[in-house]
Amino acid sequence: MxxxxxxxxxxxxxxxxxxxxxxxxxxxxxxxxxxxxxxxxxxxxxxxxxxxxxxxxxxxxxxxxxxxxxxxxxxxxxxxxxxxxxxxGRPDPGLTTRGSWRTRLERWARAIAAVRLEHPWTVTVPLGEPPATPNTARWTEAGLGSFTGTKLDAQQRFSSLLLIDGFVQQHIRQSLTLGFLGEGGQTLAGSDSYPENLYSVADPKEFPLLLAGAGEALADEAPDDDFFATELDFGIRTILDGIAVQVEAASR
Amino acid sequence: MxxxxxxxxxxxxxxxxxxxxxxxxxxxxxxxxxxxxxxxxxxxxxxxxxxxxxxxxxxxxxxxxxxxxxxxxxxxxxxxxxxxxxxxGRPDPGLTTRGSWRTRLERWARAIAAVRLEHPWTVTVPLGEPPATPNTARWTEAGLGSFTGTKLDAQQRFSSLLLIDGFVQQHIRQSLTLGFLGEGGQTLAGSDSYPENLYSVADPKEFPLLLAGAGEALADEAPDDDFFATELDFGIRTILDGIAVQVEAASR
DNA sequence: CCTCACTGTGTATGTCGCATACTGTGAATG
DNA sequence: CATTCACAGTATGCGACATACACAGTGAGG
Structure with a gap:
């Protein structure tokens, strides 16, 4: 080749x-x-x-x-x-060279999250096709290094990387939209105008769960403090669990 | 209220x-x-x-x-x-009224995926804030109905819905970018120009895994036929598994 | 019933963004 | 030394979002 x-x-x-x-x-x-x-x-x-x-x-x-x-x-x-x-930028060369596949992949995931958090606008760039640029390729190459030793096929490896980065992007995008994250990457308290608007027009008969839930979530003190990090951890852990099932299945 | x-x-x-x-x-x-x-x-x-x-x-x-x-x-x-x-549109009124929480939530997830697949542009709309519109609220209300009977708190319920819809959006968005999905929602074979461009410039010494993997993935016949559906299923299942762990933990 | 405030629609216009076409200038090839 | 070609600048077109204003007709209040 x-x-x-x-x-x-x-x-x-x-x-x-x-x-x-x-x-x-x-x-x-x-x-x-x-x-x-x-x-x-x-x-x-x-x-x-x-x-x-x-x-x-x-x-x-x-x-x-x-x-x-x-x-x-x-x-x-x-x-x-x-x-x-x-x-x-260039990924850390040693990113996926040490530890189990799961350790390597999680390190890769957190490195990507860190980069995107530094430049949150990266998740809002409209893309027509995947960029064939050097650093993009280097991140993919590094990500693929996580799977060395596993029996996943190429398609599964690419899909797993897409799933992880996709989740990171989506999480940042949602956090920006919901006001939990500023354009500079600072964590915020979140916008209150959304529930406030809803309260003024939504019929409690039609939206009992939504209105009750919004009230409860707002009443909770400091739910947003490390909301971003908590959700990020949960997503990464969940996806890695799912990939682990595939790794297991492929090894037999 | x-x-x-x-x-x-x-x-x-x-x-x-x-x-x-x-x-x-x-x-x-x-x-x-x-x-x-x-x-x-x-x-x-x-x-x-x-x-x-x-x-x-x-x-x-x-x-x-x-x-x-x-x-x-x-x-x-x-x-x-x-x-x-x-x-x-309005979600089906009976969407989350029958079955276990997992059955209800999965039905909600697939209903959302179907709607977004009918109008793929919904995942590319630039959003500054969450829309406080009636049908958006109705979908949230319906989604919350899935958790009736569980002991998840409001925050966990909202987060779970966000996680699911977020994944659906991201999957469609990536499929569009990668060329597996057309603007009309048709599944496609995927663009080959990306790997082709890479082959012409990427040094095999620096990108051994990427080039080998791309070759393997392309050599596989008919990997894209139901690629979209397979990946969607995997994602939904994985996320539901993760939520199940929280439901279990909350029930004790 | 008449008056007038107010609302929906249309026209004119401004600003800004992306992009094509062309001119001028200077460096390296042959 | 002359030609060629690439970089930078100027001129200009087109389309998008949006403000300002003119016109017309409805309906409330006296």
Whole structure:
């Protein structure tokens, strides 16, 4: 399986990110690297949220005009791919080399959660296709390292990784929507306007459980303090339990 | 807990959706209902995808000019809330009234999955806050009905519902991104461009597991046929197992 | 019954975002 | 040394969301 040239040439941003040499370039040298573009976009997103990321704002961050940014990425979707790759960074090389498969996989899961918590906007980036960028591949490679020694087939391994990262993403996304998590990754008390609005219009006859439950949950003191962490732990543990069943079944 | 007037008045679209009476209206009667708006927006999204939903396209679907739509919703975010509520519809009244808690909860989970599969765009709607709309509340109420008889507290019940719907959403979202699912909800074979691109640039020395795994997964025949359903089943079962542990613990 | 406040609809317009097309400039090839 | 080509900038188009205003007709109050 040696590297081969695909029928459709790689998009420029992927060539840049993977360091593909393109022979004798004639004109002036690029003033920025694709890493510069990623770093600038991540900086904008960390500061102003994903909504603050526009071609104009990122270009300004780089000291370029809006259109010059298109020398590096052909569309905003490509910019998103570069941002994500930059935010993910390289996984710790020793992440999945020691311990049981479960220890390795849980370490991988918590590392991903930590990265996403540092850049919560990563879970709100609209994606049309999975990014084929280097750091994304490195995280997958590291994740696959967890299963060495097990008898899971390739499909099961990929599915397990997707399940874990998918849960982490979903948990952060829900926490953002519900107001338990700020755009900077701080844990919050949660928005009260939702139950308040409901109380004013929902008929107790039609929504007895919902209204009672909302009252009970609100009456509880400090349920949100480590709500985020508790739920994250529960989800990871539950999914690992499920995977363990498969590992068991495959070993016989 | 009788309905009370909140300090901040409800946004208009919520008043319309909940049927709040607003006293003597003086001018002409509205030519459309909020249900009309929801139905039109859902029709556009089902036909052209969420990207095809604009104030202009929805207004045109209703036979209105773009700006007249703002008589019913104050912003596009509000239109999203109306669309979602319309797409969800009313849950089957008997959804969570028969069987064990696990039977009821699984039925609820599969009903939600079916609805979201009918309108896959529901998982890609950008949400700033949880929608306080009637059908959303009805689905929550129905979901809570699953736990009658268990000793889970309110927080655990809400969290469990969030976990299930969150997984369903994430699974559909990933399936869309990976190309296993079309915008119309059809199951597909999945995109090959991702592994193809990787093969052309990834060094086998650095990505041995990823490249070997991708090769193995692609060599497998018909892994995608019921891939979507298989993974959905696995996820639901795993999460229910996890909740069962909590139900057990709470019962003692 | 008449007046006028108010509401639904339409037109005009502003702002902002993404993206194509083109110009200018300078470096490296041959 | 001339040609070629890539980087950066300028001009411009298009479509999206949204505010401001004009018009028209309904219905409450005197």
């Amino acid at each position: 040696a590297p081969t040239t695909p029928p459709v040439p790689l998009p420029r941003y992927l060539q840049l990110m993977w360091g593909v040499e393109t022979g004798g370039r004639r004109g002036p040298k690029p003033g920025r690297t694709i890493q510069d573009i990623g770093a600038a976009a991540v900086a904008v997103a960390d500061r102003d949220g994903l909504a603050g990321v526009s071609m104009k704002s990122v270009a300004a961050e780089l000291g370029l005009t809006t259109m010059s940014l298109y020398r590096y990425v052909d569309s905003k979707d490509e910019l998103y791919a570069v941002m994500l790759d930059t935010a993910y | 009788a309905p009370t007037t909140p300090p901040v008045p409800l946004p208009r679209y919520l008043q319309l959706m909940w049927g709040v009476e607003t006293g003597g209206r003086r001018g002409p009667k509205p030519g459309r209902t909020i249900q009309d708006i929801g139905a039109a927006a859902v029709a556009v999204a089902d036909r052209d995808g969420l990207a095809g939903v604009s104030m202009k396209s929805v207004a045109a679907e209703l036979g209105l000019t773009t700006m007249s739509l703002y008589r019913y919703v104050d912003s596009k975010d509000e239109l999203y809330a109306v669309m979602l509520d319309t797409a969800y």
